Amino acid sequence: MVLLQETKRSTIDEKFVISIWGREQMDFMAVDSAGAAGGLLCIWNPEVFQLVDCCSNRNFIILSVVDLPMMERKFTWCNSQEGEKWSRIDRFLLNPEWLQMFNFKLWGLPRMISDHCPILLMEDERDWGPTPFRFLNAWTLHPKFRPFVENTWLEANVVGWASFKCLQKLKILKLALKQWDKDVFGDVEHKLNQVEEEIHALDLSAEDRPLSEVEQARRREAKGIAWKLSKMVEWAWLQKSRIKWSTQGDRNTKFFHIMASSRRTRNSLCSIVVNGIVKEDPMEVRAAVQQHFINQFTESSRIRPRLSGPFLSIGGTEDVQLLEAEFSKAEIEAAVKSCEGNKAPGSDGFNHMMFKKCWKVIKADVLQFMKEFHQNTKLVEALIALLLL
Template identity: 30%
Template sequence: MAENKAAWKLAVKSGAQCSDEEDIMAILQEQNEAIAMKQRQAKQKEKARRSRPKNQTKKELITKFDVVRIWGSDRTCWEFVSSIGTSGGLLIMWDGAAFKLYNCYKGDRWLCIEGVVAKDNFHCAICLVYGPHERAEKVSMWEELSYIAGLCQVPFYFLGDFNEILHLEERKGVTTLPASAAEFRTWINDMELIDLALNDRAYTWFRGQSCSRIDRSLVSLGWLDVYSETCLRSGLRDLSDHCPLVIEDSRRVEGPRPFRSLDSWFTHEGFLRMVKEEWRELGDVQFLQKMKALSEPLRRWHKQHFGNMAERIKKLEEEIRKVDDMVSSGRYDGTTEARRRALVSCCEKWYLRQEMHWKQMSRSRHANEMDRNTRYFHNIASARRRNNRIESLVINGRLVRNQARIKIAIRDFYKCLYHQEASPRVTFRDGLVHRLEREEAETLEALPSVEEVKEAVWDYESSKAPGSDGYNMHFIKKVLG
């Protein structure tokens, strides 16, 4: 009130009349109440912000006590990047027995450790990222990460809050991508990184009605060469703005794999002879049942002659290296060169088989036009397998991760979907529907000739499979033609 009276005295000096006092005092009172309300709201927001859990560390110093309290073991190793007030801050922890640290690199917005995974003797680097908001700062951070990747020259794993999206569906309610999104995609492609799919949720960051997928995991091709089944899932968000990301190497056996004929089998000189012998032994069985029964001997033959292609190639390369070492040390006789030529010829044959195998498994539309790049096709096939895997499913309103329950739910769904219900018999009155003449009906019911069947089969694309039995048209043309 004292402030209001002081304001009134100034108004009187400026020419205000006494009759205006009540109106002016009421206006001043409303303004004061509005200011007080804003101040209270600001204090409440600040209190809520300070009490809200953070997914990034907000401490300038991380002690062993802090790490042991989080990890639960005193064998834990850690590195961190200090926060500046409430901005930034990164912490990475690992089991010292599982990962041996070689080097550690730090930036304002990233933290990288380089070392060896003890179990697999795998030399790699893992980098945590906390992306900035400004476009120029993002570009600068990506350049720093490119430099570190070039410095280490090992398979890389980038993960964290990149504060950037790649597709429109990764941010709720937007119709255009920011300019930095295209630059982010270019950086990912230049670094030859794979953005791991997150199949169990659309967004990883929430605030009010705003939702985005700004947290992601990017892995190099070298990483997937060793851990080809690396996949990503989300955890419970609880009170945080961000969802935790869980990275798994899911080498799980989830039942028998479906049969699939491989084009590389035909490079083996004894394959067609084996198929004909097995076909004769099956006897006079209905054609489709015979094809189904043939898949079992084909599985056994594949395991015996084409199993572990990478291991076979590795052994041949080792033998070639041993022959080269013999020549280098002066131990050379008349059979050495002949042995090397035979090893090289055999190795080239397995290179071709491996290339054909992964081209077929990748189902790349550009496979025929591309040069040999087995690693490229291998990673396309692995990515397809990861994306097609159903890690979780919402059943009756609940998120279920148990694979057995998911299989039962899927089976029951399609069983119900394709269930045939009894329907009333429908007839037509005479004259309502035009009847076919006998000759027309006989023409429609006539079986196709062998030539017509063969023509239809040969017109079909060889890489396609007409049914679910696993035989593609290349197999049918080669074996049954």
């Protein structure tokens, strides 16, 4: 597909479009210019893109409805006069299904002598390496999830401080969940489609003849499985989209899928400037980001100021004892339960949902960790970095 603006042609015919396109298969839509100003032209391959509906006037051609965020620049137009005025006039509007199929990036290019800067839509095919682990809330809906976590956690034979044991057990659990996701949880959307097709086939049979008792029982069972799988799919895309489920209970997976794709595009770090040099290679970008955070969390001096009392503003002896008291089991459990499950996963990929759903399994280790921390005021170095990030 090609989209051109400022064609400055009062009429655009098929012969002119063929001279630009250079291929046999072609459809196009054009908006004529007003004299030497304006003019829009959109050309596409009908074997790839099917035009269902469109809308146009002198200023735009709309073939789709999703606006992509732009990389590198904020604006696409400048009046080039004294007292400059900037605006983002030029946009790509995409069919929502495209965001599910392609990893698009929209770039703003140098403006040069024109009032407008060119914009380039392209698929980002760079290899950014393996996807980081993220705990998927939908896993908790699977009947085998809890027993698997319990067995993995209890079988992890780790010796050392409680903080070290928690850190190592979380690492072991993360690797185990990655494999469990592939072997057991699997492609939920594919499983859901298979079950829905089976239900549909049984419904069609029921229209022609009475179903046997076995078929009726299977249809009831399949509907129950389909309901559970649909919930898993909804939870997965809801979590990825980071949208509050204002329509709770209504299956709107496509909306969450589109929002997750838009969020991924908006938050992606495609390039970075280091000492005035633009880095676009994935390995160079990752190295620069890593070095930035190493610098942020590295201190040149180990000498830290110490505080000594008495602090009269705190209160009496009872208040001081209350502040210095050991963390109680009730306090720790209340803190865990009060956290919203879908918020801010740590750098290890685990969010609060995992701690809430698996609290009975990990509780003993966490309570021991908090007790030792209160007594020793020390943490494993790797755990400190995890809490900071």
